[in-house]
Amino acid sequence: MGRVYAPDGSRAWAKRYAFPPTPCLREGGGVIRVYVTFCDAEMVGRVGFVDVDADDPSRVLRVSEEPVLDIGTPGAFDENGVVPTCTLEVDGRLWMYYVGYQLGWQVRYYQFEGLAVSDDGGDSFRRVRLVPVIDRSDAEMLNRTSAFVRRRGGLFQMWYVGGSDWTTVNGKALPMYTIKYLESGDGVRWGPEGRVCIDYESEDEHAFGKPFVIEDGGLHKMFYSVRTRSKGYRLGYAESRDGHGWERKDAEVGLDVSESGWDSEMVAYAAVVRRPDKVYMFYSGNNLGETGFGYAILESW
Amino acid sequence: MRWRKQGMVYGPDGRSEWARHTALQPTPLLTPDGRFRVFVGMRDERGVSRVGFVDVDAANPSRVLRVSGRPALDVGTPGAFDENGVVPCAVVERDGRLYLYYAGYQLGRKVRFYVFGGLAVSDDGGETFRRHARVPVCDRTDRELLFRVIHSIMREGGRWRVWYGGGSEFTTERGYQLPNYNIRYTESADGFSLPEDYAVCVDTGGEDEYRVGRPYVIRHGGLYKMFYSAGTKSRGYRLAYAESEDGVRWERRDAHVGIDVSESGWDSEMQAYPSVVAYGDRVYLFYNGNDYGREGFGYAVLERW
Numbered sequence: 144m145g146r147v148y149a150p151d152g153s154r155a156w157a158k159r160y161a162f163p164p165t166p167c168l169r170e171g172g173g174v175i176r177v178y179v180t181f182c183d184a185e186m187v188g189r190v191g192f193v194d195v196d197a198d199d200p201s202r203v204l205r206v207s208e209e210p211v212l213d214i215g216t217p218g219a220f221d222e223n224g225v226v227p228t229c230t231l232e233v234d235g236r237l238w239m240y241y242v243g244y245q246l247g248w249q250v251r252y253y254q255f256e257g258l259a260v261s262d263d264g265g266d267s268f269r270r271v272r273l274v275p276v277i278d279r280s281d282a283e284m285l286n287r288t289s290a291f292v293r294r295r296g297g298l299f300q301m302w303y304v305g306g307s308d309w310t311t312v313n314g315k316a317l318p319m320y321t322i323k324y325l326e327s328g329d330g331v332r333w334g335p336e337g338r339v340c341i342d343y344e345s346e347d348e349h350a351f352g353k354p355f356v357i358e359d360g361g362l363h364k365m366f367y368s369v370r371t372r373s374k375g376y377r378l379g380y381a382e383s384r385d386g387h388g389w390e391r392k393d394a395e396v397g398l399d400v401s402e403s404g405w406d407s408e409m410v411a412y413a414a415v416v417r418r419p420d421k422v423y424m425f426y427s428g429n430n431l432g433e434t435g436f437g438y439a440i441l442e443s444w
Numbered sequence: 445m446r447w448r449k450q451g452m453v454y455g456p457d458g459r460s461e462w463a464r465h466t467a468l469q470p471t472p473l474l475t476p477d478g479r480f481r482v483f484v485g486m487r488d489e490r491g492v493s494r495v496g497f498v499d500v501d502a503a504n505p506s507r508v509l510r511v512s513g514r515p516a517l518d519v520g521t522p523g524a525f526d527e528n529g530v531v532p533c534a535v536v537e538r539d540g541r542l543y544l545y546y547a548g549y550q551l552g553r554k555v556r557f558y559v560f561g562g563l564a565v566s567d568d569g570g571e572t573f574r575r576h577a578r579v580p581v582c583d584r585t586d587r588e589l590l591f592r593v594i595h596s597i598m599r600e601g602g603r604w605r606v607w608y609g610g611g612s613e614f615t616t617e618r619g620y621q622l623p624n625y626n627i628r629y630t631e632s633a634d635g636f637s638l639p640e641d642y643a644v645c646v647d648t649g650g651e652d653e654y655r656v657g658r659p660y661v662i663r664h665g666g667l668y669k670m671f672y673s674a675g676t677k678s679r680g681y682r683l684a685y686a687e688s689e690d691g692v693r694w695e696r697r698d699a700h701v702g703i704d705v706s707e708s709g710w711d712s713e714m715q716a717y718p719s720v721v722a723y724g725d726r727v728y729l730f731y732n733g734n735d736y737g738r739e740g741f742g743y744a745v746l747e748r749w
Contacts, residue, residue, distance in 0.1 A: 218555035218590050218613070246553045249522035273586045281577040285523045307578075309523070 146405050146428070148193045148203055149435025150181055156189055156210060157181030162432025163353055163412030164425035165227040167237070167265065173197050174204060175416055176265060177425060178211070178227040178239065179436060188224040189213050190241065190268070197416075200423055200438050212241065212259050212268040220245055220255045220275050228256070228353060229291045230265070233330065237261040239268050240290045243275060250309055251316055254288040255279065258331060271331060280335035283307060286318050289353045292330065299330040300386065302354040302365065305337055310349050312372045322351045322367060324387065340365075340389045341381060347371045351379070353412045356386075359444065365389060366396070366413035366424070376411035378426070398424065398439055405434035412436075445685070445702030447729055447744035452710050453482075454498045454508050455740020462488050462515055463496055469658065469717040470498075470730035470741040471532040473542070473570065478502045479509060480721065481570055482730060483516070483544065484741060485531035493529040494518050495546060497570060498741075502723045505730075505743050517546065517564050517573040525550055525560045525580050533561065533595045533658075535570070538635070542566040544573050545594045548580060555614050556621045560584065561593040563636065582638045588612060591625045596661040596670075597635060604632040605691055607645060607659040607670065615654060617677055624648070627659045627672060629692050645670070645694045646686050652676040656684070660719045661691070665749070670694060671701070671729070673716035681716035683731060703729065703744055710739045717741075 152158050158181070165178040175197045180188035189210035196202035215221035221243025229240040238260050245253045255275035259268035277287045283305035290303040306320025323337025341351055352368030363386045369379040380396035381389040401407045406428030416423045422441035428434045453470075456463040463486035472480040480500050485493035494515035501507035520526035526548025534545040548562045560580035564573035582592045589612040596607040611625030627646040632638050646656050655675040662669050668691040674684040685701035688694040706712045711733030718731045727746035733739060 216589075218552055218558070220584075222554050247523060248551050248553075249527050253523070273589060274584045278583060279525070279579045281579050284578050 144201060144438050144440055146435050146437040147195060147200055156183050157191055158184055160432050161435045162427040164414050164427065164436040165230060166414050166416045166425055167230045175200060178230060180226040187214060188226055190225055190227050197418060211266060215243060219273060221257055228289050231292055237265045240292055242288045250285060254286045256288040256290045256303060276331055277303065277333050282336035286320050291354045291356055293356065299327040301325045301333065302340060302356055304351055317349060319349050322354050341367060341391065347373050352376065355414050357415050366415065368411040369393065376409045378410050378413055405429060406437060445700055445749055446747040447703040448747050449744045450506060452740050452742040453500060453505055456486055462494055464489050466737050467740040468493060468732060468737045469531050470719055471535055472719055472721050472730060473535045474502060480505060483532035483535060492519060493531050495530050495532050505728055516570060517544065520548060524578055526562050533593060534597050536597060542570050545597060547593045555590060559591045559593050581636055585640045591623060595659045604635040606630050606632055606638060607661050609657040622654045625655050625657055627656050643692050646672060646696060652678050658717050662720055671718040671720050674698065681714045683715045683718050710734060711742060
């Protein structure tokens with residue numbers, strides 16, 4: 144259906160980029176609030192939102208004037224950028240899991256997952272912890288992030304990426320990580336090592352992006368991104384009967400890069416919103432969302 | 445207390461590539477054959493520290509018997525919390541092995557550096573150590589964002605009692621970032637992880653003092669005695685002293701420490717990073733002098749408590 148929104152460069156904190164679309168239904172379902180990160184001139188990202196009409200997501204209703212979540216204090220894991228990965232309503236309040244970025248000296252950067260909560264229905268967020276909720280561990284030392292979290296009964300379930308290594312692709316250092324699974328009783332405290340759900344299938348693959356899990360027709364369905372050495376980002380898809388064992392069916396994702404335009408080189412970071420009559424998929428385009436985000440409508444599963 | 449200074453024990457002569465200068469934070473272990481194996485952090489040209497050791501005669505620590513030819517513990521892998529330096533803090537014998545609690549250094553982008561406590565294990569008496577984990581045993585918490593390092597750990601009554609340095613910020617003084625931390629106490633069930641709760645043992649006092657650290661705790665005469673370093677903006681580092689009946693609530697008695705900088709020489713501007721050990725009826729104080737132990741470490745002998 145094309146692009147929904149990209150910054151026009153008029154706001155200093157939100158000059159460029161709008162990624163990854165993290166949608167959340169509001170106002171009885173009439174509005175979809177899409178949280179995204181906007182970047183300033185120094186490429187430091189802060190979380191804002193784009194409200195769109197739930198009946199026609201190409202209609203932008205409102206764009207946040209100020210960040211709803213700013214970067215962390217100097218020295219904190221999120222001192223150099225914050226990126227939303229999942230929102231979740233817990234006991235009447237909106238939680239946001241987010242990536243905190245920090246630049247390194249001997250590795251390019253670190254990504255760890257933080258948690259913030261909103262007391263005003265999603266217009267602003269405060270940190271639940273100043274440190275990551277999934278911090279570095281012996282098994283997952285350098286990157287532990289991109290969490291998708293859902294609640295089933297009293298249990299919080301998290302799919303996320305984790306890894307300890309970097310690799311070199313065309314002369315550029317890039318992180319390596321797989322998609323893993325953890326459970327938690329409170330959504331704040333998680334174990335040090337997840338079970339691998341989506342693993343590399345070839346030498347070409349070196350990482351995966353942002354899992355998004357839904358239940359449909361008795362199956363768990365996961366959208367994610369696959370990072371390859373040869374092609375960059377593509378969307379991937381897997382199915383599971385129990386949420387633990389996953390079968391990759393990347394060819395069935397049904398959405399690839401366009402011939403030209405804002406999503407001609409890259410599609411990544413899928414997020415699905417189900418309406419009574421339609422299923423939307425929001426995603427990012429070229430250069431990891433530099434060209435903004437767009438959406439597609441499901442024609443058939 | 446009164447200490448009689450005995451001068452310098454050892455400093456690198458500059459010939460070794462990994463140990464060009466400095467013997468930081470002397471951390472002694474008494475061996476069965478009457479030596480102290482003194483673990484220290486030795487720096488290369490870039491100032492990156494690796495753990496080595498200096499064996500000295502326990503009856504006469506001026507007598508150096510052996511110096512490690514290679515690092516007993518090297519820096520961590522790229523990206524790790526200890527990628528830019530490791531310095532020994534406490535060495536504990538447990539289940540026939542040596543456990544080395546150490547400080548791991550990482551340089552920051554928006555703050556000068558981070559220091560978190562790691563743990564390494566040796567099966568050969570401290571010749572070589574391997575990491576217990578690639579991440580700190582006491583990693584960052586909400587109240588200890590930048591500094592969290594175990595310096596004294598003691599098993600008592602089935603739990604591990606821990607005195608450590610913790611802090612969350614730097615303050616800027618004339619354009620230079622000064623780290624702020626103080627001395628804290630907590631208890632660990634296993635010695636391999638720390639709870640987030642703590643009690644402050646010794647806090648910084650007044651405008652001038654910006655850090656207190658390196659708590660070296662001993663038991664003596666029914667008391668817990670802590671030797672530590674106190675850093676002020678005006679004078680730099682000095683040795684300091686506190687006492688406690690229970691190891692938790694402490695009284696600062698800095699004036700009682702009984703040693704001060706010399707008129708000239710290697711410890712004339714700074715004294716810091718203490719450790720105190722007994723051998724027979726003698727009590728030794730190992731410590732560093734000027735410029736964070738650039739010339740090496742020395743010792744003093746206790747004349748009276």
